[in-house]
Amino acid sequence: MEQKTKPRIGITIGDIAGIGLEVALKALADNRVLHYCTPIIYGSASVVNRYRKLLALENFSFHQVQAFDQLHPKKVNVLNCLEEELEFTPGVPSPATGALARAALLRAAQDLKEGHIQAVVTAPIDKDNTQGEGFQFPGHTEFFTTYFNAPESLMFLVADGLRVATLTGHIPLKEVASRLTADLLIRKLTILDNSLRKDFSIQKPKIAVLGLNPHAGENGLLGTEETEIVLPVIEQFKNKGNLVFGPFPADGFFGTRSFQKFDATLALYHDQGLIPFKTLAFERGVNFTAGLPIVRTSPDHGTAYDIAGQNKADETSFREALFAAIDILRARAGV
Known part of the structure; x- marks a missing residue:
């Protein structure tokens, strides 16, 4: 059944030399998507048409628009x-x-800020190749955090019941230990707890925290960050009635599938969370930026230049990102 009030979902075209537009068009070629949202591809109608032919999507059509009063609610719209x-x-x-x-x-960010669209799904970019005036950031997460003046955000990977967030994001590994502070951990755990409640409708979230060092420090033998920083913060959250546990050794935690208990x-x-997540849920994973006043999701993969234009890319992750954005909007609205 078609939704009475369908959200307008912006889709940024990403780097067209990669697979982003391919997976977007494959997902949008299923007309059932139009029952739940009005999609708007931000990019180029001529490029969309070229990929439509390249992928032989004979049943896919789109509506080119210049302004929002021209949107077609029952078609995929493309804005140049x-x-x-x-x-x-x-x-x-x-x-x-x-x-x-x-x-x-x-x-798309401007239109999101002005309320013309309700959420955005970002196709993958080449972070280095996209740098320029208006975008000088390590990635989408940092861009949207700054653009919407959020004091903090959280990279949050979700797939069905598997949800993995990262304390630190796109920074060199050698800087992680120096960035790990009690204050940062408190802020990120707070965002995570709030997002689980507001965006996923989980009333009493149960959260696991991983350790930094091998074997979670082995009681200080392999590192003291767990005993000096992580454990005191966990105890602080527990004392306030939050269900926060750890720190857990990352290898055993995922190896025994203990994540299923949380x-x-x-x-x-970054890699401590993303390697196991993508191993377990690569084809259906979604990257969600938690802690923002707006909703932004993306597929959990990159540009994949090696298979671009060959009709080999799997659109499942993009489809999941699109529906995750819709679900989060509905959760925030209490629907």
């Missing part, structure tokens, strides 16, 4: 963010593909 025609080769990023990705992202897991650095 650059006027000039783009020459590009799938699998080969260029300044032109980076410029389009940046223009689409900036326009509503979410907080990893202390």
Whole structure:
């Protein structure tokens, strides 16, 4: 049944030399998506048309718009963010593909801030290739956090019952230990707890925290961060009635599937959380930026230049990201 009030979901085109637009179009080719949202691709109608032909999506059609009063609620809409025609080769990023990705992202963020769209799903970008005026960030997470003046945000990977957040994000591994403080841990755990309640409708979240060192420090033998920083914060949350546990050794925690006993897991650095998450849920994983006043999701994979334009990319993660955005909007609205 079609929703009475369908949210407008912006979809940024990403780096068109990668697989982002391919997976987006494959997901949107299923007309059932239109029962739940009005999708708007931010990018280029000519590029969308080229990929439609390249992928032989004969039943896929779209509606080109210049303004929001032209949106078609029962079609995929495409909004041009650059006027000039783009020459590009799938699998080969260029300044032109980076410029389009940046223009689409900036326009979608502006429309999100002004309330023209209710959420955004971002296709993958080449972080280096996208750098330029208006976008000088390590990634989408940092961009949206700054753009919406949020004091803090949280990289939160979700797939069915598996939810993994990261304390630190896109920073060099050698900096992780120096960034680990009680204050940071408190802030991130607070965002995670609030998001589980508000965005996933879990009334009493149960959260696991991983250790930094091998074997979670082995009682100080292999490192003292767990005993000096992590454990006191966990006890502080417990004393306030929160269900927070740990620190757990990361290898055994995932190896024994202990994550299934918790509503979410907080990893202390990027790869500690993303490697097991992508191993367990790569095809259906969603990257959600928690802690923001807006809803932003993305598939959990990158540009995958090596298979771009070959009709090999799996659209499941993108589809999950689209429906996750809709579900989070509904949870926030109490629907």
